[in-house]
Amino acid sequence: xxxxxxxISHFIDSWLYNEFDPTIARLIxxxxxxxxxIGLFAVLGLVLILMERKVSAWMQVRLGPxxxxxxxxxxxxxxxxxxxxxxxxxxxxxDKFLFNLAPFIVMIVSMVVLxxxxxxxxxxxWDINIGILFITAVSSVSVIGILMAGWASNNxxxxxxxxxxxxxxxxxxxxxxxxxxxxxxxxxxxxISDIINSQANGWWLFKGHIPVIIAFVIFIIAVTAETNRAPxxxxxxxxxxxxxxxxxxxxxxxxxxFLAEYVNVFIVCAIGATIFLGGWMPLHIGNWNGFNHxxxxxxxxxxxxxxxxxxxxxxxxxxxxxxxxxxxQLLNLEWxxxxxxxxxxxLLVTVIAILKWHF
Amino acid sequence: xxxxxILFWFLSALTxxxxxxxxxxxxxxxxxxxxxxxxxxxxxxxxxxxAQFLFIVNIIxxxxxxxxLFLFVIMLMNLNQxxxxxKHRWLRMAGVVAGGCLLLVLVAALKNIDIKKQxxxxxxxxxxxxxxxxxxxxxxxxxxxxxSSILFLSAMVGTVVIGKKE
Amino acid sequence: MGASSLIVLMIAxxxxxxxxxxxxxxxxxxxxxxxxxxxxxxxxxxxxxxWVQFNVGYYLFALIFLIFDVELIFLFPWAVVVKQVGWxxxxxxxxxxxxxxxxxLYAHKKGALKWM
Numbered sequence: 001x002x003x004x005x006x007x008i009s010h011f012i013d014s015w016l017y018n019e020f021d022p023t024i025a026r027l028i029x030x031x032x033x034x035x036x037x038i039g040l041f042a043v044l045g046l047v048l049i050l051m052e053r054k055v056s057a058w059m060q061v062r063l064g065p066x067x068x069x070x071x072x073x074x075x076x077x078x079x080x081x082x083x084x085x086x087x088x089x090x091x092x093x094x095d096k097f098l099f100n101l102a103p104f105i106v107m108i109v110s111m112v113v114l115x116x117x118x119x120x121x122x123x124x125x126w127d128i129n130i131g132i133l134f135i136t137a138v139s140s141v142s143v144i145g146i147l148m149a150g151w152a153s154n155n156x157x158x159x160x161x162x163x164x165x166x167x168x169x170x171x172x173x174x175x176x177x178x179x180x181x182x183x184x185x186x187x188x189x190x191x192i193s194d195i196i197n198s199q200a201n202g203w204w205l206f207k208g209h210i211p212v213i214i215a216f217v218i219f220i221i222a223v224t225a226e227t228n229r230a231p232x233x234x235x236x237x238x239x240x241x242x243x244x245x246x247x248x249x250x251x252x253x254x255x256x257x258f259l260a261e262y263v264n265v266f267i268v269c270a271i272g273a274t275i276f277l278g279g280w281m282p283l284h285i286g287n288w289n290g291f292n293h294x295x296x297x298x299x300x301x302x303x304x305x306x307x308x309x310x311x312x313x314x315x316x317x318x319x320x321x322x323x324x325x326x327x328x329q330l331l332n333l334e335w336x337x338x339x340x341x342x343x344x345x346x347l348l349v350t351v352i353a354i355l356k357w358h359f
Numbered sequence: 360x361x362x363x364x365i366l367f368w369f370l371s372a373l374t375x376x377x378x379x380x381x382x383x384x385x386x387x388x389x390x391x392x393x394x395x396x397x398x399x400x401x402x403x404x405x406x407x408x409x410a411q412f413l414f415i416v417n418i419i420x421x422x423x424x425x426x427x428l429f430l431f432v433i434m435l436m437n438l439n440q441x442x443x444x445x446k447h448r449w450l451r452m453a454g455v456v457a458g459g460c461l462l463l464v465l466v467a468a469l470k471n472i473d474i475k476k477q478x479x480x481x482x483x484x485x486x487x488x489x490x491x492x493x494x495x496x497x498x499x500x501x502x503x504x505x506x507s508s509i510l511f512l513s514a515m516v517g518t519v520v521i522g523k524k525e
Numbered sequence: 526m527g528a529s530s531l532i533v534l535m536i537a538x539x540x541x542x543x544x545x546x547x548x549x550x551x552x553x554x555x556x557x558x559x560x561x562x563x564x565x566x567x568x569x570x571x572x573x574x575x576w577v578q579f580n581v582g583y584y585l586f587a588l589i590f591l592i593f594d595v596e597l598i599f600l601f602p603w604a605v606v607v608k609q610v611g612w613x614x615x616x617x618x619x620x621x622x623x624x625x626x627x628x629x630l631y632a633h634k635k636g637a638l639k640w641m
Contacts, residue, residue, distance in 0.1 A: 406528045406531075407528070412601075412602070416598055419594065419598060420594065420595060420598065424591060489601065489602050489605050490605055490606065492602045493602035493603060493605045493606035494606055494609070494610075496602055496603075497602070497603060497606055497610050497613075497614055497617060498610065501613075501617055504599065504617065504621070505617065505620055505621060505624075507599070508596075508620070508621045508624040508625055509624055511592050511595070511596055511624070511625055511628060512624050512625065512627060512628040514592050514628075515589065515592050515625075515628030515629070515631065515632055516628060516631060518585065518588040518589055518592065518632075519585075519631060519632045519635045522584065522585035522588065523585070523635055523636065
């Protein structure tokens with residue numbers, strides 16, 4: 001067997017339990033997990049922000065960051081250093097406790113959501129029985145952190161931004177949930193590993209006919225809105241609200257909000273890749289055995305990250321393609337179009353699932 | 360005491376403490392946030408019983424519901440200390456009497472139960488898993504399920520009537 | 526890994542954010558003055574408190590969301606067993622959606638889903 005992440009984790013696991021007694025081995029395992037997720041967070045922050053800047057530069061036919069390191073590769077590292085030496089101010093009339101607590105809440109939420117994600121073949125932290133529901137449920141808790149930040153800042157822009165953000169996140173959560181349900185109906189399980197295994201002979205996007213494609217489109221729109229990204233970035237519409245709910249935050253606390261925002265983009269794209277594009281499953285086409293074999297040689301974690309970053313690229317693309325919506329247009333889009341459509345779509349998918357029309 | 364028991368007592372103490380803080384906090388925003396903390400602690404209990412679906416439902420409903428409460432507090436209350444109305448003494452007395460009655464009923468109800476008989480199945484019970492729940496809900500309890508939709512309908516009508524009152 | 530991984534992840538998140546904030550506290554020497562502590566509202570001096578009563582429009586949306594959210598929770602166990610129960614499940618959910626949709630139409634008709 002080669003050096004897949006599954007084998008490495010098995011090797012470390014068995015080595016630890018041989019060398020130490022179970023309690024200590026378990027503690028060391030916890031420590032390794034903690035270090036890994038923190039590392040993942042740091043790397044994701046650096047890579048995604050650089051990617052955002054490079055992609056937007058590419059879209060606008062300019063160079064983007066190109067001074068620090070080869071091709072501007074270390075630009076975000078430099079930015080991080082800058083943020084570290086920035087002063088984290090706490091304005092005088094804020095609610096100090098909640099003001100300082102809010103970035104922690106947002107970070108905890110985006111960290112906990114990582115638990116059921118499957119990064120490679122049989123490589124995940126906790127294969128919870130209701131994985132996909134866990135992700136939708138826990139990620140909705142971040143609204144609390146955002147409202148907390150906006151309210152505690154004692155600033156009208158912050159409060160307004162937080163309110164908009166809350167209204168937006170909760171509205172679009174419904175249609176995101178309904179389009180996730182389409183896949184659950186087809187799979188009959190909420191466990192992430194079951195959902196991925198059901199796509200061994202083809203991804204749901206290709207197997208499930210038009211209703212699944214509609215669900216996929218709705219899902220992408222909804223998660224773009226849920227992560228407060230353009231064209232749905234009303235919560236921090238620079239021209240009206242300065243910076244939305246984190247107007248008063250500076251230094252490292254601001255950096256944490258920023259990081260959580262990008263990690264959330266990664267997480268929603270990872271969910272999209274998992275349920276619609278087959279997670280770590282390689283691309284297989286019917287009976288082309290040679291092609292399928294060649295695809296199997298690509299490591300599974302590359303498949304997962306490749307698909308995820310493809311979706312992230314699509315979401316970044318949106319930002320430079322569509323103009324920002326007004327709040328009434330935003331809520332209209334959800335309540336008058338997306339929600340009825342996705343409810344009806346769910347019924348269509350149910351018919352397909354019961355008649356076994358999918359491949 | 361093994362690790363599960365330690366976790367149980369720790370969570371229980373945290374739950375009771377945060378529930379007390381909901382009542383004690385002067386600022387309604389803090390009360391709301393302590394309330395959500397209480398619900399998360401209760402979710403922790405569910406997960407120790409391996410009732411994963413209930414754990415998630417608790418989080419999803421209460422995170423949403425508390426968010427609504429949060430908005431309610433922000434929108435409908437004036438949080439400036441100066442404008443806080445003086446509460447009447449009789450109102451306070453009535454509160455004490457009502458709370459005392461509830462306490463009396465609870466004590467009376469809990470007096471005769473035998474705690475030793477109830478053994479929680481930690482990590483083993485799979486009654487709370489979603490597949491079993493779905494099978495029971497959509498085979499035996501179809502009618503209550505459909506009736507719950509009428510409940511949603513009335514809730515929706517109520518919301519619209521209250522919210523759209525000119 | 527079981528449920529204990531959640532605790533580990535929470536601790537990791539707190540440690541990560543805490544260490545990041547602590548490092549930046551140690552690296553620099555902060556000074557304060559009165560002007561620095563004022564809320565940033567585009568340089569214009571702040572008028573009145575921000576903790577005041579707020580537009581009720583957001584509240585209406587939050588309440589309608591809550592109803593749909595609870596409905597969504599009913600749908601998850603349904604989605605898991607729909608293949609086993611078969612056509613009956615479809616009938617059940619169509620009735621459920623129909624009743625719910627009437628409420629939705631009512632809200633729509635009354636203009637509750639219109640902004641302001």
